[in-house]
Amino acid sequence: MTDSILQMRDITKTFPGVKALQDVNLDVRRGEIHAICGENGAGKSTLMKVLSGVYSHGSYTGQILLDGQEVRFSSINDSEEQGVVIIHQELALVPHLSVAENMFLGNERRGRLGLIDWRQTNADAAELMARVGLRENPVTKIGHLGVGKQQLVEIAKALSKDVRLLILDEPTAALNDTDSEHLLGLLRQLNASGVTCIMISHKLGEIASIADRTTILRDGRTVETLDMSGPDTTQDRIIRGMVGRDLEHRYPERTPQVGEELFRVEGWTVDHPSQTGRRVVEDASFTVRAGEVVGIAGLMGAGRTELAMSLFGRSWGHYVSGSTYLHGQQVRMRTVDEAIDAGLAYATEDRKYYGLNLIDDVRHNTSAAALDKVSRAGWVNGLEELKVANDFRRSLNTKTPSVLSPVGKLSGGNQQKVVLAKWLMTEPEVLILDEPTRGIDVGAKFEIYTIINRMVAEGKGVLVISSELPELLGICDRIYTLASGRITGELPRAEATQERLMALMTMEKETAR
Amino acid sequence: MTTPSTLDAKDTVTQKEEPPASTMNIRELLTHNLRQSGILVAFVAIVALFSLLHPNFLSPGNITNIVLQYSYILILAIGMIIVIIGGHIDLSVGSLVALTGATSAVLVVQNGMPWYVGALAALGVGILAGMWQGFWVAYVGIPAFIVTLAGMLIFRGLTFLVLDNISLSPFGGTYYEIANGFQNGLFGGRGVDVFTLVIFAIGVAGYAVNSWRGRRAAIRYKQEVVGLPLFVLKIVLVAAVVMWFAYQLATSRGLPNVLILLAFLVLIYGLVTQRTVFGRNVYAIGGNLHAAQLSGVKVKKVNFLIFVNMGLLAAVAGIVYSSRMNGAQPGAGNMFELDAIAACFIGGAAVTGGVGRVTGAIIGGLIMAVMSNGMQLMGIDQSIQQVVKGMVLLLAVAFDVYNKRRAGN
Numbered sequence: 035m036t037d038s039i040l041q042m043r044d045i046t047k048t049f050p051g052v053k054a055l056q057d058v059n060l061d062v063r064r065g066e067i068h069a070i071c072g073e074n075g076a077g078k079s080t081l082m083k084v085l086s087g088v089y090s091h092g093s094y095t096g097q098i099l100l101d102g103q104e105v106r107f108s109s110i111n112d113s114e115e116q117g118v119v120i121i122h123q124e125l126a127l128v129p130h131l132s133v134a135e136n137m138f139l140g141n142e143r144r145g146r147l148g149l150i151d152w153r154q155t156n157a158d159a160a161e162l163m164a165r166v167g168l169r170e171n172p173v174t175k176i177g178h179l180g181v182g183k184q185q186l187v188e189i190a191k192a193l194s195k196d197v198r199l200l201i202l203d204e205p206t207a208a209l210n211d212t213d214s215e216h217l218l219g220l221l222r223q224l225n226a227s228g229v230t231c232i233m234i235s236h237k238l239g240e241i242a243s244i245a246d247r248t249t250i251l252r253d254g255r256t257v258e259t260l261d262m263s264g265p266d267t268t269q270d271r272i273i274r275g276m277v278g279r280d281l282e283h284r285y286p287e288r289t290p291q292v293g294e295e296l297f298r299v300e301g302w303t304v305d306h307p308s309q310t311g312r313r314v315v316e317d318a319s320f321t322v323r324a325g326e327v328v329g330i331a332g333l334m335g336a337g338r339t340e341l342a343m344s345l346f347g348r349s350w351g352h353y354v355s356g357s358t359y360l361h362g363q364q365v366r367m368r369t370v371d372e373a374i375d376a377g378l379a380y381a382t383e384d385r386k387y388y389g390l391n392l393i394d395d396v397r398h399n400t401s402a403a404a405l406d407k408v409s410r411a412g413w414v415n416g417l418e419e420l421k422v423a424n425d426f427r428r429s430l431n432t433k434t435p436s437v438l439s440p441v442g443k444l445s446g447g448n449q450q451k452v453v454l455a456k457w458l459m460t461e462p463e464v465l466i467l468d469e470p471t472r473g474i475d476v477g478a479k480f481e482i483y484t485i486i487n488r489m490v491a492e493g494k495g496v497l498v499i500s501s502e503l504p505e506l507l508g509i510c511d512r513i514y515t516l517a518s519g520r521i522t523g524e525l526p527r528a529e530a531t532q533e534r535l536m537a538l539m540t541m542e543k544e545t546a547r
Numbered sequence: 548m549t550t551p552s553t554l555d556a557k558d559t560v561t562q563k564e565e566p567p568a569s570t571m572n573i574r575e576l577l578t579h580n581l582r583q584s585g586i587l588v589a590f591v592a593i594v595a596l597f598s599l600l601h602p603n604f605l606s607p608g609n610i611t612n613i614v615l616q617y618s619y620i621l622i623l624a625i626g627m628i629i630v631i632i633g634g635h636i637d638l639s640v641g642s643l644v645a646l647t648g649a650t651s652a653v654l655v656v657q658n659g660m661p662w663y664v665g666a667l668a669a670l671g672v673g674i675l676a677g678m679w680q681g682f683w684v685a686y687v688g689i690p691a692f693i694v695t696l697a698g699m700l701i702f703r704g705l706t707f708l709v710l711d712n713i714s715l716s717p718f719g720g721t722y723y724e725i726a727n728g729f730q731n732g733l734f735g736g737r738g739v740d741v742f743t744l745v746i747f748a749i750g751v752a753g754y755a756v757n758s759w760r761g762r763r764a765a766i767r768y769k770q771e772v773v774g775l776p777l778f779v780l781k782i783v784l785v786a787a788v789v790m791w792f793a794y795q796l797a798t799s800r801g802l803p804n805v806l807i808l809l810a811f812l813v814l815i816y817g818l819v820t821q822r823t824v825f826g827r828n829v830y831a832i833g834g835n836l837h838a839a840q841l842s843g844v845k846v847k848k849v850n851f852l853i854f855v856n857m858g859l860l861a862a863v864a865g866i867v868y869s870s871r872m873n874g875a876q877p878g879a880g881n882m883f884e885l886d887a888i889a890a891c892f893i894g895g896a897a898v899t900g901g902v903g904r905v906t907g908a909i910i911g912g913l914i915m916a917v918m919s920n921g922m923q924l925m926g927i928d929q930s931i932q933q934v935v936k937g938m939v940l941l942l943a944v945a946f947d948v949y950n951k952r953r954a955g956n
């Protein structure tokens with residue numbers, strides 16, 4: 035029998051209305067690097083949260099065995115005590131504190147009278163930093179380090195907790211090639227010194243180079259666990275495992291009537307707003323034609339939302355270069371205002387943060403981006419506004435007690451309809467819909483698709499960003515793939531399959547064209 | 548295409564299901580907007596309490612006094628509620644009241660210029676100060692708390708400089724009449740000023756007509772409205788209270804100038820906040836800054852204007868206050884900002900922004916006013932007064948938080 039450090043048996047975790055995990059099994063051998071891959075929403079992060087005690091024992095069903103003993107974690111502290119440490123994709127470091135302070139946060143080195151022993155703290159930090167190959171002064175502020183080095187601090191922090199099982203959630207997603215190489219090298223080294231690793235990753239090349247075994251999740255279930263040295267294990271096989279499902283939703287029919295080119299983007303390049311020199315979108319070029327639904331497929335961190343928001347009046351990041359054309363004419367959209375005037379609309383993926391004023395009513399949210407349509411000389415015509423809001427409520431079939439109800443009380447699907455109403459009211463020519471069906475139920479999804487079809491029937495161009503490949507295949511005429519901020523491919527609907535898209539979406543920089 | 552028909556079918560279903568204009572009974576009316584009716588009930592209760600405790604509280608002379616004594620706080624509260632809805636705060640208005648009053652005193656008292664030169668100069672200084680603060684908040688991006696804390700010190704310092712550390716008085720003449728004068732006698736009347744009654748009657752009639760039109764529009768748009776008897780009862784009740792108030796004023800000294808000014812400001816700013824693009828942008832920014840930005844709201848410009856407007860209203864309050872005091876003192880307006888802020892929060896504004904109304908701030912301010920006045924009449928110690936006012940502010944906001952939490956569950 036092989037020696038398992040961790041066994042997760044029949045893990046099932048439900049959220050209201052959704053089964054996030056269903057009978058998931060995971061077996062990690064002592065001393066291996068075990069990769070977990072799957073599409074966005076496949077349940078990878080949920081599984082790791084169950085493992086690390088973020089979701090406490092009792093909120094899921096199934097068993098977790100550590101070294102053959104059942105464990106019941108009710109918090110992160112419990113799991114860390116057992117040497118299980120998770121490093122999240124969003125690093126949990128305090129930028130204004132020093133490297134050493136961050137490393138021992140919540141685990142301070144104390145001396146006499148319970149006061150912090152700074153000499154001990156900094157000495158211990160220096161020792162741990164040496165182990166991860168980080169040459170910095172322990173008193174340097176975290177904010178002064180790049181993401182790559184911050185990642186190393188997180189690992190050093192994990193080592194300070196005597197980690198036996200280290201879980202990394204997409205550790206290289208935010209790193210450049212050199213930093214990624216360094217990190218992977220460090221993982222191999224730690225592994226050799228006896229630390230077992232679980233690594234969630236979207237990068238198949240990376241998985242092939244570092245993992246001993248890979249477990250594939252899909253729709254909250256385990257598909258299979260592959261031995262990476264096995265002769266049958268190819269990237270194609272992993273991709274098949276990740277996407278291999280039937281089109282389970284139904285999509286409204288539409289006869290495409292694609293017209294002239296409406297919107298064109300050339301050489302769009304954008305840098306991260308705060309991390310200088312980090313390129314998030316690189317040389318992206320694409321077109322949208324009148325009456326066409328164009329998809330953008332990309333995994334988390336590929337730069338989809340960043341691309342869309344930077345196009346929409348430069349609402350994200352630092353613009354570096356690139357130009358935009360409407361009807362063949364170059365247009366500058368330096369502010370959201372100018373973008374709306376030019377005929378662009380962007381419905382956000384994050385309704386609550388970027389999309390709606392939740393404490394205000396449906397009516398005011400509907401008119402938020404197009405108040406000029408119902409006002410004259412700065413005075414809002416309240417009755418007209420009410421009428422327009424009611425018209426949209428009817429035509430989009432928004433279920434709300436009244437347009438005077440607070441939008442925060444509506445369900446996700448109905449909130450999404452209010453977002454769409456808000457943008458339709460600006461009478462745009464090109465609509466960018468970022469994850470238009472995220473977090474809404476199947477029935478509402480169908481209605482959203484119908485609304486998209488109606489928009490293109492009116493000759494508008496629609497650009498849909500989505501994590502769900504079946505959705506893109508179901509509604510788009512053409513699909514671009516995005517990986518690491520670059521457009522890696524373009525497929526017409528007839529040629530697109532989930533496998534081909536996933537292969538393009540997981541393509542790494544060297545091969546991307 | 549099959550799907551639009553599906554939607555159409557659903558459409559008709561929803562249309563049928565749409566409820567006809569229904570009516571609310573009195574319980575629903577009160578709970579419909581618990582916060583608003585809550586402070587109104589509190590206001591009535593406090594007035595009732597003091598009228599029981601002190602026979603002179605509701606005398607014509609004292610009612611006139613309350614209006615005159617707290618008008619400048621109410622003016623500040625109008626500007627402050629807009630600042631707070633936008634998600635900011637302004638700590639500098641007390642100092643700005645002093646600075647604008649001092650400016651006009653230097654011109655009118657010291658240099659003998661006409662009253663309107665002083666008033667216009669004060670307004671100019673207020674607008675400039677507002678632009679200064681608006682620039683730092685909106686275009687540089689410094690939190691309003693810091694900018695206006697700095698402004699509080701800067702404007703106070705400038706007041707001392709302008710006044711050369713001494714008090715200037717008296718204004719006299721027309722300037723003095725701004726806050727201390729009355730309109731009366733126009734239509735005569737024996738012991739009762741008919742002019743005051745007529746003005747109020749016109750106001751009440753306007754209110755009734757406007758309410759009626761609003762109700763008709765609401766019915767046309769299938770909104771829930773109060774039943775007709777209740778609607779009429781409400782109008783009659785409001786009319787009775789207002790006309791009683793008018794009668795008290797009419798039997799005293801007539802219609803105070805500041806009350807006319809105040810009514811005008813409440814009307815204008817009520818419209819600005821509820822009916823203009825600017826007003827709606829303020830709510831949008833305070834409610835969700837990110838969503839407002841992504842909706843094309845010119846956030847910087849709106850924030851700038853919020854502070855310019857606050858500067859302007861602080862100047863109006865500065866003129867009224869200096870007129871009422873008949874002079875300018877270096878220490879004038881001390882702590883006014885806190886009274887104005889308290890009025891807004893008692894009146895239902897949210898600390899996080901996006902919520903609040905001009906009428907709410909006015910009622911909040913009136914609660915503070917009647918409490919101060921009532922406690923003064925009863926000869927309650929100044930220190931106890933402070934404690935009571937603090938408790939009222941705390942409990943009002945606690946009531947709000949409690950309500951929200953209950954609504955959330």
